[in-house]
Each structure stands twice: as C-alpha cells, then as structure tokens.
Amino acid sequence: MAVPKKRTGHAAQGSRRANWKATKPETTKCPNCGETVLTHTVCTACGTYKGQPVKLADKAAAAAAAAPAKKTAKKSTKKAAPKAEETKVEEKAEEVKSEESTEE
Numbered sequence: 318m319a320v321p322k323k324r325t326g327h328a329a330q331g332s333r334r335a336n337w338k339a340t341k342p343e344t345t346k347c348p349n350c351g352e353t354v355l356t357h358t359v360c361t362a363c364g365t366y367k368g369q370p371v372k373l374a375d376k377a378a379a380a381a382a383a384a385p386a387k388k389t390a391k392k393s394t395k396k397a398a399p400k401a402e403e404t405k406v407e408e409k410a411e412e413v414k415s416e417e418s419t420e421e
Contacts, residue, residue: 322343342355344356348365349365
C-alpha cells in the first residue's frame with residue numbers, strides 16, 4: 318500500500334476538493350396533475366408515473382373501471398354444492414341412528 322512521504326498541505330487539499338460541486342436535481346412536471354416532480358420517480362401528489370397509477374388502490378380502481386363486470390353466479394352454485402352434500406351426509410347419519418333405535 319502506498320504511504321505518502323510528506324503531509325499534504327492545506328492549499329493542495331483545498332485545490333483538490335474545489336473540483337467537487339453540488340448540482341441541482343433534475344425536475345419535470347407531472348403530466349397528470351402538473352406538480353413539479355423529480356425525474357424518474359412517482360409523483361407524490363397524485364401517485365402516477367408516466368401517466369399510469371402506481372398506488373395499489375388506484376390500480377384496482379382503474380382495473381375495475383376498464384374490465385367488464387364478472388358473473389358471480391358460478392361462485393354461488395359451487396358453494397351450494399358442498400352444502401347439498403353435507404345435508405345428504407346428515408340425512409344418512411339420521412337414517413343410521415333411526416335404524417339402530419328400531420333394532421333395539
């Protein structure tokens with residue numbers, strides 16, 4: 318590892334550090350609401366990026382508006398089928414109990 322022979326003076330240090338400059342961040346206007354936003358970031362005011370909603374709630378609302386309403390009738394028939402099977406099982410259990418009681 319290199320080790321300096323002499324200390325660096327204050328002037329040399331200062332002139333080396335003088336080349337570092339702070340820059341202003343690039344900003345643009347949000348196409349949705351017009352607020353000033355950092356480039357390549359989501360708008361904090363309206364939650365969009367490149368005109369598309371980024372928040373989950375906004376995405377769900379946009380998807381619901383764009384997609385047609387789905388039918389829920391199939392779900393109710395599927396739920397009804399297990400209930401019918403349960404009632405059949407209960408009826409069989411009652412029949413077995415009634416048979417046992419008649420045999421005694």
